[in-house]
Amino acid sequence: MNTAKLPYVFHLRLIQITVLPTIITGISKAGVQKIKSCLIFDGAMSSIMDNMINFDTISQYNAFNNNETLHPLVSVADLSKAPPRQRSRMRFGFYTVFLKDIKCGDLRYGCNYYDYEEGTLVFLAPGQVLGVENDGAYYQPQGRVLVFHPDLIRGTSLGRHMDDYSFFSYDVHEALHLSEGERKVIFDCFAKIGFELQHAIDKHSKTLIVSNIELFLNYCVRFYDRQFITREAPHKGVLERFEHLLNTYFESEKPQALGLPSVAWCAEQLNLSANYFGDLIKKETGKPAQEYIQSKVMDVAKERIFDTTKSISEVAYELGFKYPQHFTRVFKQRVGYTPNEYRSLN
Numbered sequence: 579m580n581t582a583k584l585p586y587v588f589h590l591r592l593i594q595i596t597v598l599p600t601i602i603t604g605i606s607k608a609g610v611q612k613i614k615s616c617l618i619f620d621g622a623m624s625s626i627m628d629n630m631i632n633f634d635t636i637s638q639y640n641a642f643n644n645n646e647t648l649h650p651l652v653s654v655a656d657l658s659k660a661p662p663r664q665r666s667r668m669r670f671g672f673y674t675v676f677l678k679d680i681k682c683g684d685l686r687y688g689c690n691y692y693d694y695e696e697g698t699l700v701f702l703a704p705g706q707v708l709g710v711e712n713d714g715a716y717y718q719p720q721g722r723v724l725v726f727h728p729d730l731i732r733g734t735s736l737g738r739h740m741d742d743y744s745f746f747s748y749d750v751h752e753a754l755h756l757s758e759g760e761r762k763v764i765f766d767c768f769a770k771i772g773f774e775l776q777h778a779i780d781k782h783s784k785t786l787i788v789s790n791i792e793l794f795l796n797y798c799v800r801f802y803d804r805q806f807i808t809r810e811a812p813h814k815g816v817l818e819r820f821e822h823l824l825n826t827y828f829e830s831e832k833p834q835a836l837g838l839p840s841v842a843w844c845a846e847q848l849n850l851s852a853n854y855f856g857d858l859i860k861k862e863t864g865k866p867a868q869e870y871i872q873s874k875v876m877d878v879a880k881e882r883i884f885d886t887t888k889s890i891s892e893v894a895y896e897l898g899f900k901y902p903q904h905f906t907r908v909f910k911q912r913v914g915y916t917p918n919e920y921r922s923l924n
Contacts, residue, residue, distance in 0.1 A: 667709030
């Protein structure tokens with residue numbers, strides 16, 4: 579079958595199917611039929627999943643957007659070169675950073691929809707899925723996309739510190755909104771990466787490309803710090819709501835049923851991603867969210883230890899500790915005394 583003229587999404591699927599003859603050699607007819615059934619089922623699942631498009635390589639994504647592949651592991655794609663298309667869901671097997679120049683509708687991330695504004699940066703880690711609600715209409719993509727494969731940064735300083743860039747795990751509604759000056763800086767970073775991609779690959783290429791990506795990400799850290807301060811409306815009251823959440827939690831019977839509250843649980847209750855919530859709390863209080871929770875647990879514990887009608891074990895269970903010994907150990911580490919010593923002193 580000639581796949582050259584087929585739409586690219588089907589071309590990707592056929593690339594995977596063409597390897598089957600080498601896989602099924604020696605298998606019975608029944609086995610071959612079972613594999614064919616799986617392929618049919620896979621096609622049905624694709625329809626159920628809104629025809630999600632999977633991108634595992636940089637070259638696949640470049641071809642989809644009609645961009646030349648200058649390096650197998652990194653690209654700065656110009657979406658204006660892509661043909662008009664319908665909105666769809668996509669899964670990316672590499673780091674992806676979108677910079678949109680126009681308003682492009684409601685993005686779907688997980689089960690939620692978010693208004694994707696002009697001049698925002700959205701960060702995706704490998705394996706994440708992003709989509710735009712398909713209304714049946716065609717649109718012309720615009721903007722720039724930086725994509726780089728994890729293999730590009732393995733063994734580099736950036737690869738060792740990639741987890742520090744926690745915004746790759748933020749939700750879409752926690753995107754980075756750029757000022758005009760910041761957009762110019764981002765475009766300059768993209769231009770530097772693009773310049774290196776245009777240059778013939780030599781022994782300096784990887785170092786310079788990775789260094790410019792790291793520079794770009796460090797600028798994004800700075801710009802997010804600015805956003806935490808200047809975008810007061812979305813963030814206003816988060817610390818107060820967090821404090822209220824912890825108060826009501828420990829006043830209820832939830833600790834005995836659910837245990838100690840985690841950062842992820844608190845973030846979910848406040849409709850924030852765990853990483854964004856943790857970064858925001860650290861910016862507001864100077865301490866990690868987990869440490870803030872532990873301090874709250876100890877404050878509540880100090881109050882309840884004064885109730886001599888309850889044993890230390892009862893206090894521990896009420897706070898959500900599974901084992902009283904764990905409570906005693908944590909209390910002494912943070913307070914300097916065991917619970918019994920603290921009760922006697924006071």
